[in-house]
Amino acid sequence: MKLEVERRSLKLTTPLETSYGTLSERELLSVALTGEDGLAGYGEAAPLEPYDGVSVDRVERALERYRPVLADSHELGGAQLIDACRQVEDLPQALAALDLALWDRAGRREGKPVSALLSDDSARHVPVNATLSAFDRAGVAEQAARAVQEGYECLKLKVGMGDDAGRVAAARAGAGPRAQLRLDANGAWEVEEAVRTIEALSPAGLELVEEPTHGLEAVRAVRERVAVRVAIDETAEQAGALAAGVADAVCLKISRCGGIAGLLVAATLVRSTGAEVYLASTLDGPLGIAAALHAAAALASRGPMPHCGLATLGMFEGLDDPLPVREGAIAVPLGPGLGIEPL
Ligand SMILES: [Mg+2]
Secondary structure: OEEEEEEEEEEEEEEEEEOOEEEEEEEEEEEEEEOOOOOEEEEEEOOOHHHHOOOHHHHHHHHHHHHHHHHOOOOOOHHHHHHHHHHHOOOHHHHHHHHHHHHHHHHHHHOOEHHHHHOOOOOOEEEEOEEEOOOOHHHHHHHHHHHHHOOOOEEEEEOOOOOHHHHHHHHHHHHOOOOEEEEEOOOOOOHHHHHHHHHHHHHHOOOEEEOOOOOHHHHHHHHHHOOOOEEEOHHHHOOOOOOOOOOOEEEEOHHHHOOHHHHHHHHHHHHHOOOEEEEEOOOOOHHHHHHHHHHHHHHHOOOOOOOEEOOOHHHEOOOOOOOOEEOOEEEOOOOOEOOOOOO
16 A cells, blocks of 8 residues: 655634644645555544644654555555554554545445445434634624524533633623533643632533543542533543543544544443543544544434534635535535545
């Protein structure tokens, strides 16, 4: 299997403020895997160093180390190929790029969308949340009102960075009573502060609070003391987190799970504990979002799923969004493979 890797850079229309810093540009690695049959599949690596600690350089080096394994892979199937690469270096962000390309190739070969390879009764649309990125109350209220008008049922707001109470109240005021309001603290709080803040914010009506604090024990402690549902995101990476049952929901990401196959295994584990799963992007490019949509579509047919955080392609400047949001949901692409062309 021949591997090609190229760097791609996408600019954010508006820099994104988070508790881990300001993000204005997104670098991705675009990957193509071509078999001896001449058929190519496309994938993408989307490490986000300020968030997951993995640099684009490091993923690029890992992919280089996989190259001889791939070149010498004649009779290996997809899963075996990923395993062989994992033995060289276990870097989920790099393995995800190969996993995506292999699923894309498999779908193109069969003439079927990846979601149809994963499940017989995949959902056709994946409901997604809007992200309220404004930093001031008026801006948040305006974004919330516009999102509801556009058909979003779930709005997400980053907290743990300043005027949380004012922004949450503004979001609810702008959104009206029906929309779900989801908060993400990116682990900004300690246990006591998390409990106090969530209690103070909860009269606004919260769907859930994602990553109120970092670490399994800390999240468990918060969850035991607040009435609002608690989800983990960054903490999901901790050893044993998926089966720990410390949260009501777990946010899974294609990049961190090592691709579609890894994400489905993780989801099965989470659901076996009674918790729900939903998917989110780490500001992935179009292929990463498409992969998450196929996985979410398959998972949605087998259990309840909170809104997914996949409406992020619209944040990039000059990108003709191949997966637009309509009425608060994204249609799962129906073309063969991942169903969209690489950047
Ligand atoms: Mg998060």
